[in-house]
Amino acid sequence: MPETLDAIDARILELIQNDAGLSVAEIAERVGLSSSPCWRRIKRLEDTGIIQRRVTILDREKLGLSFEVYCTVKLALPTKDNLDAFDQAISGMPEVVQCATVTGSADYELRIVTRDMPAFDAFLREELLSLGLVSNIESRIVIRSVKNTTAAPLGLITPHVPG
Known part of the structure; x- marks a missing residue:
């Protein structure tokens, strides 16, 4: 409750x-x-x-971390052990700033932040694909962020939050 x-x-x-x-x-x-x-x-x-x-909250662009990608990840075999292994591995990858298990044809949606395309390619090859758990990755490179907030929408839980 x-x-x-x-x-x-x-x-x-x-x-x-x-x-x-x-x-x-x-x-x-x-x-x-x-x-x-x-x-x-x-x-x-x-x-x-x-x-x-x-x-x-840091300005990633000023830090040289402006390359952002959303990746949909499908595991080769989504067993409990493989899901647990993937969860544990992802928690140790600093490039992955968000990870969620999702419904549909994929198993995970990742938000990845890194320096540039070569760094992203290295991350895919050396980190994500080297796990031996992944069968498919679909990547979408962020062109421009329209809205990016960490704020919970408090207006949805209280009638009115006075400003």
């Missing part, structure tokens, strides 16, 4: 997911609470696992 959130909780989450560097005092001021009750709410949201962690 999902955690019950009120409008203040939702506003706190909205603020934190847009700027994890805000101090408790800044958050409290923006939601109309004093620091102690605001801190208790944030702590509860962390303790219940709604807030999993706070991160810094």
Whole structure:
């Protein structure tokens, strides 16, 4: 059962997911609470696992990591052991920034970030295909990112998150 959130909780989450560097005092001021009750709410949201962690989002392009590819992966034999082996292998590949098991004719959808086409080719050959588990990969190179957010759509769980 999902955690019950009120409008203040939702506003706190909205603020934190847009700027994890805000101090408790800044958050409290923006939601109309004093620091102690605001801190208790944030702590509860962390303790219940709604807030999993706070991160810094880097500009990949400025770091030279602007080559992004979506790959649909089909395993040769999708047994439990092979799925588990693939899951474990993927978790150790830093180029894979997202991985999901999916329905349909494929087994996985991967989002891969790397420097350029030669680096992507090396990743495919030396990492993904060397596992010996994959029968098919369909790759789609991202030309331009239209929307890229880590924010959860909080408006879907509360009637209105005041801005």
